[in-house]
Amino acid sequence: MSFSNVLQILVGGLTMGSVYALVALGFHIIYNGTRAINFAQGEQVVLGGVIALSCMSTLKLPLPLAFFLTLIIGGVIGYFYERLAIRPNLETSELSIIISSIAVAIILQNSIAVIWEKDPMYFPPFTKGGSLEFMGAYMLRQSLWIMGITAASVVALDRFFHQTLLGKAILASANNSEAARLVGISPFRMVSCSFILSGCLGAIAGSIVAPLTFAGGPLGTMIAIKGFAGGILGGLSSSRGVVLGALLLGILEFFIATFISEGYRDAIAIFILLIALMLKPEGLFAQE
Amino acid sequence: MMLKTENLNTFYGKVHVLRDVCIEVEEHEIVCILGPNGAGKSTLLRTLAGLMHPKGGRINFKQMNITELSAEKIVIYGMSLVPEGGSVFTNLPVIDNLILGIYSQQKKLSKEEKTIRLNNVFDLFPILKERETQKAGTLSGGEQRMLAIGRSLMSKPEMLLLDEPSLGLAPLVVKDIFQALQDINKEGTTILLVEQNAKATLEVADRGYLMLLGKVMLSDTSDNLLKREDITTLYLGKKRQFSNK
Numbered sequence: 001m002s003f004s005n006v007l008q009i010l011v012g013g014l015t016m017g018s019v020y021a022l023v024a025l026g027f028h029i030i031y032n033g034t035r036a037i038n039f040a041q042g043e044q045v046v047l048g049g050v051i052a053l054s055c056m057s058t059l060k061l062p063l064p065l066a067f068f069l070t071l072i073i074g075g076v077i078g079y080f081y082e083r084l085a086i087r088p089n090l091e092t093s094e095l096s097i098i099i100s101s102i103a104v105a106i107i108l109q110n111s112i113a114v115i116w117e118k119d120p121m122y123f124p125p126f127t128k129g130g131s132l133e134f135m136g137a138y139m140l141r142q143s144l145w146i147m148g149i150t151a152a153s154v155v156a157l158d159r160f161f162h163q164t165l166l167g168k169a170i171l172a173s174a175n176n177s178e179a180a181r182l183v184g185i186s187p188f189r190m191v192s193c194s195f196i197l198s199g200c201l202g203a204i205a206g207s208i209v210a211p212l213t214f215a216g217g218p219l220g221t222m223i224a225i226k227g228f229a230g231g232i233l234g235g236l237s238s239s240r241g242v243v244l245g246a247l248l249l250g251i252l253e254f255f256i257a258t259f260i261s262e263g264y265r266d267a268i269a270i271f272i273l274l275i276a277l278m279l280k281p282e283g284l285f286a287q288e
Numbered sequence: 289m290m291l292k293t294e295n296l297n298t299f300y301g302k303v304h305v306l307r308d309v310c311i312e313v314e315e316h317e318i319v320c321i322l323g324p325n326g327a328g329k330s331t332l333l334r335t336l337a338g339l340m341h342p343k344g345g346r347i348n349f350k351q352m353n354i355t356e357l358s359a360e361k362i363v364i365y366g367m368s369l370v371p372e373g374g375s376v377f378t379n380l381p382v383i384d385n386l387i388l389g390i391y392s393q394q395k396k397l398s399k400e401e402k403t404i405r406l407n408n409v410f411d412l413f414p415i416l417k418e419r420e421t422q423k424a425g426t427l428s429g430g431e432q433r434m435l436a437i438g439r440s441l442m443s444k445p446e447m448l449l450l451d452e453p454s455l456g457l458a459p460l461v462v463k464d465i466f467q468a469l470q471d472i473n474k475e476g477t478t479i480l481l482v483e484q485n486a487k488a489t490l491e492v493a494d495r496g497y498l499m500l501l502g503k504v505m506l507s508d509t510s511d512n513l514l515k516r517e518d519i520t521t522l523y524l525g526k527k528r529q530f531s532n533k
């Protein structure tokens with residue numbers, strides 16, 4: 001394998017890996033706050049894509065504004081999602097939260113099909129122009145956007161959790177909700193914040209990936225499985241773990257699709273998910 | 289009167305734990321509650337702090353009825369509980385644990401005031417200063433207990449509730465912690481302390497209550513309770529021989 005091959009795999013793999021990383025971070029935040037898996041995460045990504053598209057085509061907003069508005073709408077939807085579907089179950093069991101999230105996933109999926117379209121819709125790349133060439137490897141301009149925005153989101157999220165009082169309070173409440181209450185933190189409110197954050201992450205992932213996958217359509221399930229597999233691979237309880245796991249999955253997936261068979265592209269995530277759950281359920285990089 | 293409970297009755301589901309508990313704590317006092325395992329001491333503190341709510345009875349704190357208030361609210365009014373075992377945030381560094389202690393008042397406090405409070409805690413427990421950036425989960429049991437007390441002090445409570453702060457700690461550490469409690473009390477904080485370590489506790493407390501099976505059996509000054517050898521040996525037993533000195 002030549003150097004340009006390796007570079008090509010890295011670029012291609014990190015592009016989708018970045019999207020999986022945002023999805024995996026969404027899973028991680030909800031898992032931390034509730035010990036449950038948010039099955040609506042994938043549909044929240046799809047929703048991000050179609051909302052961004054509508055902001056541009058219907059509201060005629062320029063891309064940066066559309067992106068920003070989508071982010072906010074994603075957070076608002078996350079807020080109402082928690083208030084209406086999660087809050088009533090918070091004091092029962094993780095299982096009831098999971099089931100609620102499946103219900104919300106189905107509702108979102110069908111709402112998207114009704115309000116927008118059943119089939120994927122074209123979404124223009126953030127900047128026009130052909131692929132960039134670098135040392136024999138080709139890269140879509142959108143790849144740069146995806147990697148850049150993901151990197152910025154990861155850094156911002158890390159800052160939020162470790163440098164702001166609210167971020168620390170969310171971590172504290174996840175760690176020991178009773179002790180959190182004793183210092184005045186409302187665990188309900190912290191869960192609410194977690195859902196807002198994961199809604200924002202979904203919106204970001206959905207808008208940046210849409211130029212590659214198109215907006216809408218049946219993308220949600222697959223992207224959720226991949227984000228989840230990446231998260232499990234890295235370790236769902238660690239924010240660093242889920243990002244590394246998702247990037248690794250993206251690279252593996254690209255490698256296999258390119259050098260073995262395109263047909264295995266989607267199977268590899270499920271294969272890795274099973275292997276990871278069997279051999280190392282706590283994840284490769286979890287040590288927080 | 290700082291704190292007064294009237295006929296508190298608390299249940300875990302159908303299990304009736306606190307039975308008509310009446311206690312009073314005056315301003316600036318150190319009051320202890322003694323009793324064997326299962327007497328309901330923790331349940332009483334948890335009810336006072338708002339983690340549980342009584343089915344009957346009333347809690348007055350500074351002439352205010354706080355019976356129905358949630359734990360998140362009660363800390364704002366100036367009562368803070370150091371729970372059994374400390375319950376620090378193990379995933380966060382020592383400094384963040386302390387800073388979260390002022391979560392309930394964050395908006396009202398100036399930067400200087402926060403620094404002053406931090407330094408007060410570090411003066412009281414210098415080891416916490418050394419461990420400042422370490423995750424709280426990596427601290428020893430005694431250090432975690434100090435951190436939990438420090439976290440409560442950050443909110444500058446008028447009343448501090450402590451659930452067995454000496455449990456499982458080496459005698460020397462226990463001495464340090466009891467000394468710290470006396471210092472905190474001298475600064476003006478009222479203390480209600482739950483302990484099984486009867487002798488050591490009565491030496492620092494002004495008064496004590498003895499609880500048994502969810503009821504207050506008797507209350508007296510520490511001096512009188514200390515004289516009643518029968519009570520300390522009967523109900524609070526052998527433990528003190530190991531854990532005191």
Ligand SMILES: Nc1ncnc2c1ncn2[C@@H]1O[C@H](COP(=O)(O)OP(=O)(O)OP(=O)(O)O)[C@@H](O)[C@H]1O
Nearest residue numbers: 300303305323324325326327328329330331332484
């Ligand atoms: N979560 C619970 N569910 C049901 N019963 C409980 C629960 N927690 C405590 N109890 C019961 O309430 C009674 C009082 O418990 P509590 O923890 O208040 O005792 P304690 O005096 O603090 O004992 P210890 O000295 O062992 O800490 C016990 O009989 C206990 O079995």
Ligand SMILES: [Mg+2]
Nearest residue numbers: 329330331372
């Ligand atoms: Mg107890």
